[in-house]
Amino acid sequence: MNDFLLFAALPYAALLVFFLVTIQRYRQRKFTYSALSSQFLENKVHFWGSVPFHYGILAVLFLHFLFIVMPKTILAWNAAPLRLWALEATGLAFAVLALTGLVNTIMRRWTFAKARRTSNAGDWILYALLLVQVLTGIGIAIFNGWGSAWFATSASPWLWSLFTFQPDVSYVAGLPLMVKLHALNAFLLVGVFPFTRLVHILVVPNPYLWRKTQVVLWARPRTQAGKGG
Amino acid sequence: MDVRSQIATLFHLDKCIGCHTCSIACKNIWTDRPGTEYMWWNNVETKPGTGYPTQWEDQDAYKGGWKVENGDLELRSTSKAKLVPNIFHNPAMPSMDDYYEPWTYKYDELFNAPEGDDQPTAIPVSMITGQQINIEAGPNFDDDLGGSKVYAANDVNLRELDPMLRAQMLEIERLAFFYLPRICNHCLNPGCVAACPSGALYKRGEDGIVLLNQERCRAWRACIAACPYKKTYYNWSTGKSEKCILCFPRLETGQAPACFHSCVGRIRYLGNVLYDADRIKDAALKTDLELVDAQRDLILDPNDPAVIAGARASGVPEAVIESAQKSPVWRFVKEWKMALPLHVEFRTFPMLFYVPPLLPVMSVARGGVVTSDVDAMFADIEKARAPISYLGKLFAAGNDGKVRYALRKQMAVRLWRRHVTVGDISLEEATRALREAECTPEQADAIFKLTALASIDERVVVPPMQREMAIEMLEDPHEHRAGTGFGTRTPPMRV
Numbered sequence: 001m002n003d004f005l006l007f008a009a010l011p012y013a014a015l016l017v018f019f020l021v022t023i024q025r026y027r028q029r030k031f032t033y034s035a036l037s038s039q040f041l042e043n044k045v046h047f048w049g050s051v052p053f054h055y056g057i058l059a060v061l062f063l064h065f066l067f068i069v070m071p072k073t074i075l076a077w078n079a080a081p082l083r084l085w086a087l088e089a090t091g092l093a094f095a096v097l098a099l100t101g102l103v104n105t106i107m108r109r110w111t112f113a114k115a116r117r118t119s120n121a122g123d124w125i126l127y128a129l130l131l132v133q134v135l136t137g138i139g140i141a142i143f144n145g146w147g148s149a150w151f152a153t154s155a156s157p158w159l160w161s162l163f164t165f166q167p168d169v170s171y172v173a174g175l176p177l178m179v180k181l182h183a184l185n186a187f188l189l190v191g192v193f194p195f196t197r198l199v200h201i202l203v204v205p206n207p208y209l210w211r212k213t214q215v216v217l218w219a220r221p222r223t224q225a226g227k228g229g
Numbered sequence: 230m231d232v233r234s235q236i237a238t239l240f241h242l243d244k245c246i247g248c249h250t251c252s253i254a255c256k257n258i259w260t261d262r263p264g265t266e267y268m269w270w271n272n273v274e275t276k277p278g279t280g281y282p283t284q285w286e287d288q289d290a291y292k293g294g295w296k297v298e299n300g301d302l303e304l305r306s307t308s309k310a311k312l313v314p315n316i317f318h319n320p321a322m323p324s325m326d327d328y329y330e331p332w333t334y335k336y337d338e339l340f341n342a343p344e345g346d347d348q349p350t351a352i353p354v355s356m357i358t359g360q361q362i363n364i365e366a367g368p369n370f371d372d373d374l375g376g377s378k379v380y381a382a383n384d385v386n387l388r389e390l391d392p393m394l395r396a397q398m399l400e401i402e403r404l405a406f407f408y409l410p411r412i413c414n415h416c417l418n419p420g421c422v423a424a425c426p427s428g429a430l431y432k433r434g435e436d437g438i439v440l441l442n443q444e445r446c447r448a449w450r451a452c453i454a455a456c457p458y459k460k461t462y463y464n465w466s467t468g469k470s471e472k473c474i475l476c477f478p479r480l481e482t483g484q485a486p487a488c489f490h491s492c493v494g495r496i497r498y499l500g501n502v503l504y505d506a507d508r509i510k511d512a513a514l515k516t517d518l519e520l521v522d523a524q525r526d527l528i529l530d531p532n533d534p535a536v537i538a539g540a541r542a543s544g545v546p547e548a549v550i551e552s553a554q555k556s557p558v559w560r561f562v563k564e565w566k567m568a569l570p571l572h573v574e575f576r577t578f579p580m581l582f583y584v585p586p587l588l589p590v591m592s593v594a595r596g597g598v599v600t601s602d603v604d605a606m607f608a609d610i611e612k613a614r615a616p617i618s619y620l621g622k623l624f625a626a627g628n629d630g631k632v633r634y635a636l637r638k639q640m641a642v643r644l645w646r647r648h649v650t651v652g653d654i655s656l657e658e659a660t661r662a663l664r665e666a667e668c669t670p671e672q673a674d675a676i677f678k679l680t681a682l683a684s685i686d687e688r689v690v691v692p693p694m695q696r697e698m699a700i701e702m703l704e705d706p707h708e709h710r711a712g713t714g715f716g717t718r719t720p721p722m723r724v
Contacts, residue, residue, distance in 0.1 A: 030444045030445075031443060031444055031467075034446065034447050034448045034468035034469060035447055035449065036448055037448040037450055039318065039319065039324070039450060040322065040323075040324055040325055040453075041324065041465055042324065043318075043322055043323075046318055047318045051317045051318050055317075113357075113358040113360060114325070114330075114355075114357050114358055114465075117357050117358050118466065197468075200447055200448075205316075205426030205427050205428075205447070205449060208309065208312060208425075208426040208427070209309050213423045214418070214419070215422050215430065215431040216431065216432045216433075217431045217432070217434060218434035218435065219434070222434065222543070222544040
């Protein structure tokens with residue numbers, strides 16, 4: 001029963017909050033969608049926090065994504081021990097990169113008075129959750145090795161059971177505590193996502209890549225503007 | 230030909246007294262909110278000096294503006310390829326230390342201090358952290374410090390100057406300085422707009438004002454790095470960039486922008502010009518020495534029938550064309566060629582022009598005695614206190630001839646008016662000066678009038694502006710009488 005609360009009810013609640021609040025926030029408080037960068041207030045240590053964290057976490061998230069959508073392919077890849085080793089080592093390296101960046105970011109926010117001034121309670125909660133997430137992730141990689149192998153028979157089906165609205169918590173019931181914590185904390189992050197600066201992920205500027213260099217906006221269509229005169 | 234109207238501005242530096250009234254007018258209206266304390270959408274610098282932010286003109290360090298690379302235009306700071314690596318940490322992003330940390334004083338301590346032997350003092354505190362700070366820089370700490378070893382000597386424009394001239398500019402007996410007020414240039418080829426990953430920055434088609442949509446800004450900070458004039462600012466409190474809006478709410482109601490309205494020296498002129506948007510890129514690819522002319526060529530003669538026809542075809546309303554014909558900026562920039570853009574080599578085509586300052590030598594100190602060293606009324610412009618090659622770096626991308634032409638014309642007008650009003654300069658001398666400056670007596674009188682006598686209505690000619698739904702200013706309202714405004718035609722609900 002407890003497992004059901006934590007690994008089925010809570011994820012759904014988190015996802016519901018995620019969708020409702022991000023949409024409501026985008027429609028009604030669009031102004032608050034910002035990365036809230038503090039690079040302007042301190043731009044030396046910023047590099048050693050933001051850059052490794054982002055590259056590290058993006059790579060790790062990408063690997064998680066692969067494991068979820070194509071567990072069989074991952075298992076086939078892992079058939080050769082050397083390839084399993086390489087995959088595990090790559091994941092761990094990026095996780096350590098993310099941790100380094102995160103620790104630098106938190107230290108920077110705390111030690112530089114100007115950066116601390118612009119941090120609110122939401123930022124600190126977010127940092128705490130991210131730190132737990134990255135630390136448990138690294139812990140799993142080290143102490144509960146070969147996650148890329150057992151992921152396919154536990155976490156991946158569990159997540160699929162959630163996505164297909166047939167929640168089956170039996171997949172995660174027997175997992176070690178650290179893995180459970182990692183999974184639980186992930187959904188906590190999903191739940192707090194819309195209330196924090198994490199929303200900047202949803203507005204990454206991909207249109208920039210396709211748009212024309214200069215942006216000129218007309219108050220009304222140009223052809224109409226000339227008609228009356 | 231794609232004819233568009235642009236609100237262009239002009240500052241007559243020969244008239245600027247450096248009083249900062251413009252800055253205060255702007256600050257009181259727009260930037261007295263948390264996060265904007267350090268911003269001066271309008272600031273006044275002393276030249277030679279380091280400016281605000283410190284040494285902003287050094288694009289090797291700040292990476293602002295455009296460069297020509299393999300026959301194409303590229304931003305120095307960013308590109309589509311650099312979007313991903315720059316977005317987590319922008320290496321060209323200046324920090325608050327490049328500007329200054331805003332502060333206030335604990336004034337209440339003056340009143341609440343216990344009685345004692347010493348005068349109570351108000352300690353300075355940071356307006357960001359609230360903690361006591363040691364004030365190291367302000368927005369105008371180079372004010373009036375021409376010749377200073379700290380400020381003037383570190384002027385970026387002095388680096389490539391002839392060492393003799395540089396030494397002369399720092400000599401205490403010969404030092405010279407003038408003021409350089411700066412606002413957003415509302416460029417024709419803005420770097421900030423081109424760099425914004427979110428597309429939050431845009432240029433208004435009807436009047437060319439460059440604005441930043443606060444709803445779309447996501448704090449990627451690319452505009453701050455890309456603007457070579459450092460006239461987009463990051464609000465650290467809201468996580469949004471902000472910039473000079475040319476007081477568009479005032480312009481739309483026919484009023485001069487606050488900095489123009491408050492200008493004590495009446496140095497500021499505003500009026501729209503017509504330009505050909507199709508030719509911007511070709512013009513921006515020209516070599517440094519050709520850029521002043523290339524930019525001037527973009528601006529079209531509003532009295533030329535072909536231009537008027539082109540403007541009509543491009544949808545420029547009649548009233549806007551008429552306004553362009555009365556533009557004082559047009560006269561200074563194109564008709565008289567007396568006004569020049571600031572640092573045109575950044576290739577953004579700034580639409581703020583400057584009449585360079587005339588700093589004639591009237592007398593010199595020799596052996597402790599100040600004597601008049603000039604045989605004529607004013608010394609030759611070549612001997613002016615601010616060397617032409619220095620002004621050339623600022624206003625002509627090193628093409629000193631453009632500055633020389635502008636100064637010579639100013640000087641000729643002075644001589645001509647001296648001849649007319651006082652008479653101690655002969656007609657022959659005055660007309661010779663005019664001839665050398667390619668100026669007729671009628672032109673000289675017009676220049677004098679617009680420089681010295683013009684009322685605010687002549688200095689600031691606000692074109693009819695396209696406010697949303699305010700069509701009556703531009704067009705015949707009868708044409709639109711069935712419309713309910715913007716885009717839709719919904720009839721009113723009546724039962």
